[in-house]
Amino acid sequence: MKKMECDLAVVALGLSGLAVSVAAAELGLSVIGFEKMRVTGGAANMGMGPFAVESRVQKKKQLTLTREEAFMFHMEHTHWNVDAHLVHDIFWKSADTIDWLMDMGVEFEVQPYFPKAQWTAHNVIPEGGGRPGPRGAGTMCKRLTERAEQLGVQMVLEAPVKKILVEDGRAVGILAVDASGEEIECRSKFVAICTGGVGSNVEFREELIGVKPDDVEIFGGVPGLVGDGLKLAWEAGAGKVQPHSEFNVGIHDNFNHWHLEGAFRAKPELTVNLNGERFINEEMTEMTSYYANAVSMQPGKCGFEIIDTARIKRLQKTGPEILDQVHGDDFYDNFFEDAETALAEPEYANWFWKADSIEELADKVGINKENLVATIERWNDYCYHGRDLELCRTRYMNPISTPPFYCMKMILQTTNGGISGGVNVNHKLQCVTNDNKVVPGLYCCGIDACNIYGDTYNFYFPGMNMAFALNSGRLAAEYMAEELNG
Numbered sequence: 001m002k003k004m005e006c007d008l009a010v011v012a013l014g015l016s017g018l019a020v021s022v023a024a025a026e027l028g029l030s031v032i033g034f035e036k037m038r039v040t041g042g043a044a045n046m047g048m049g050p051f052a053v054e055s056r057v058q059k060k061k062q063l064t065l066t067r068e069e070a071f072m073f074h075m076e077h078t079h080w081n082v083d084a085h086l087v088h089d090i091f092w093k094s095a096d097t098i099d100w101l102m103d104m105g106v107e108f109e110v111q112p113y114f115p116k117a118q119w120t121a122h123n124v125i126p127e128g129g130g131r132p133g134p135r136g137a138g139t140m141c142k143r144l145t146e147r148a149e150q151l152g153v154q155m156v157l158e159a160p161v162k163k164i165l166v167e168d169g170r171a172v173g174i175l176a177v178d179a180s181g182e183e184i185e186c187r188s189k190f191v192a193i194c195t196g197g198v199g200s201n202v203e204f205r206e207e208l209i210g211v212k213p214d215d216v217e218i219f220g221g222v223p224g225l226v227g228d229g230l231k232l233a234w235e236a237g238a239g240k241v242q243p244h245s246e247f248n249v250g251i252h253d254n255f256n257h258w259h260l261e262g263a264f265r266a267k268p269e270l271t272v273n274l275n276g277e278r279f280i281n282e283e284m285t286e287m288t289s290y291y292a293n294a295v296s297m298q299p300g301k302c303g304f305e306i307i308d309t310a311r312i313k314r315l316q317k318t319g320p321e322i323l324d325q326v327h328g329d330d331f332y333d334n335f336f337e338d339a340e341t342a343l344a345e346p347e348y349a350n351w352f353w354k355a356d357s358i359e360e361l362a363d364k365v366g367i368n369k370e371n372l373v374a375t376i377e378r379w380n381d382y383c384y385h386g387r388d389l390e391l392c393r394t395r396y397m398n399p400i401s402t403p404p405f406y407c408m409k410m411i412l413q414t415t416n417g418g419i420s421g422g423v424n425v426n427h428k429l430q431c432v433t434n435d436n437k438v439v440p441g442l443y444c445c446g447i448d449a450c451n452i453y454g455d456t457y458n459f460y461f462p463g464m465n466m467a468f469a470l471n472s473g474r475l476a477a478e479y480m481a482e483e484l485n486g
């Protein structure tokens with residue numbers, strides 16, 4: 001067995017693991033990080049960027065959201081059912097973290113994602129320039145990794161951590177296995193667990209939140225996020241907190257049908273369930289975590305968006321009514337060609353349909369025909385009068401009247417596995433037992449400890465996941481240094 005020793009042993013080098021490693025090393029702690037995969041950065045390599053409030057990038061854009069406003073909004077969103085002190089500290093640290101990353105050479109563009117969201121996402125400008133987008137945050141992970149190397153953080157890759165060593169109730173190190181299969185014992189004053197949640201382990205997710213694997217599609221996820229951190233922390237004495245789902249709504253196999261997803265996802269198209277009934281004010285679908293809550297309650301956990309040909313032709317001339325930061329603005333340009341391509345794919349037959357009448361559409365999709373016809377008649381009447389008497393919609397109201405009609409099945413989706421939190425921590429990110437006693441020496445950061453959303457991800461503040469990962473890592477490092485130096 002290989003023996004190692006340091007002040008801080010970091011379990012995993014994803015975003016929060018890198019943040020805690022760099023911050024601790026800057027504060028003078030010796031740090032060794034153990035990462036299961038061959039690369040650092042975890043799921044953050046796939047994303048766009050972190051939330052912050054009152055950053056210098058926002059100030060330059062004359063954005064006026066204050067930390068106090070953001071804090072109060074978030075606490076109301078969660079019904080104060082989360083650790084207010086921790087939310088406060090994450091929000092208050094967020095602007096400084098943007099500076100910290102900029103000093104490492106990371107560049108950001110601040111964006112809102114969708115019209116009703118706040119301009120909080122600090123999306124990373126990818127190395128070499130260009131537009132921020134999916135995978136752009138890989139550059140941030142690279143800069144953090146370089147900074148860790150510069151500070152002498154030892155990074156042991158392909159070395160999954162198997163156990164937290166606990167003596168007399170205190171965490172005193174970890175056991176890992178290296179790429180050759182040799183065991184490593186690393187003794188340390190502190191341990192930080194940062195394994196990114198349950199992610200790709202859909203069976204464990206079902207056990208924790210009761211959602212069946214087939215009910216949710218994972219896209220852009222990374223392997224290796226299987227709940228190790230939750231199990232390691234609980235085994236070492238940390239208490240359990242009920243994790244929560246973190247879903248959005250999109251179309252099947254979205255990466256291969258990107259423009260069609262742009263045309264349907266979070267756009268205010270008439271949306272019904274299998275019973276042919278509307279269930280959401282479609283203006284709200286842009287807030288995709290609320291949309292996911294509504295879809296979760298429908299038969300088959302799905303919705304169906306219907307669009308007519310006249311509307312698409314109009315949007316091709318005027319451009320999209322609603323833009324998000326991910327899909328660009330050209331997704332209607334070749335809608336009819338994209339639609340024919342998807343309709344010709346045998347494996348897409350149960351996801352996307354075209355019909356010349358509403359009755360034919362209902363038959364093809366399997367929606368209750370009588371109800372769908374009645375729903376569309378009512379909807380067209382609301383459009384004519386400019387007033388939605390059922391679900392209070394006021395904007396972008398267009399009748400469904402010009403065939404052919406197109407219908408897309410909308411399903412629950414998730415990026416990093418759709419679940420957050422689980423390990424009980426206090427506002428210092430120290431693991432605590434179920435009766436709130438600190439497990440000395442043991443910290444937890446990132447998604448494993450992210451119990452701050454209540455029951456619904458706050459997508460009004462885009463970038464919260466990465467912000468929690470970065471700022472929980474930095475805060476934990478500061479508390480460790482404080483404990484070490486008295």
Ligand SMILES: Cc1cc2nc3c(=O)[nH]c(=O)nc-3n(C[C@H](O)[C@H](O)[C@H](O)COP(=O)(O)OP(=O)(O)OC[C@H]3O[C@@H](n4cnc5c(N)ncnc54)[C@H](O)[C@@H]3O)c2cc1C
Pocket residue numbers: 011012013014015016017034035036037039040041042043044045046047048049050051159160161162194195196197219220221222223224225226228229415416445446447448462463464465466467469
């Ligand atoms: C496609 C996609 C897009 C996203 N976009 C955004 C975005 O724009 N903004 C945003 O805020 N969030 C976004 N997210 C979410 C965000 O990336 C994650 O929430 C964030 O990376 C979480 O940080 P973390 O440190 O908790 O976990 P990760 O960054 O996922 O790191 C976890 C690490 O733990 C390692 N690991 C697991 N078990 C072990 C073990 N036993 N031993 C050693 N290592 C282990 C894994 O290999 C991984 O490297 C996105 C996620 C995805 C998948």
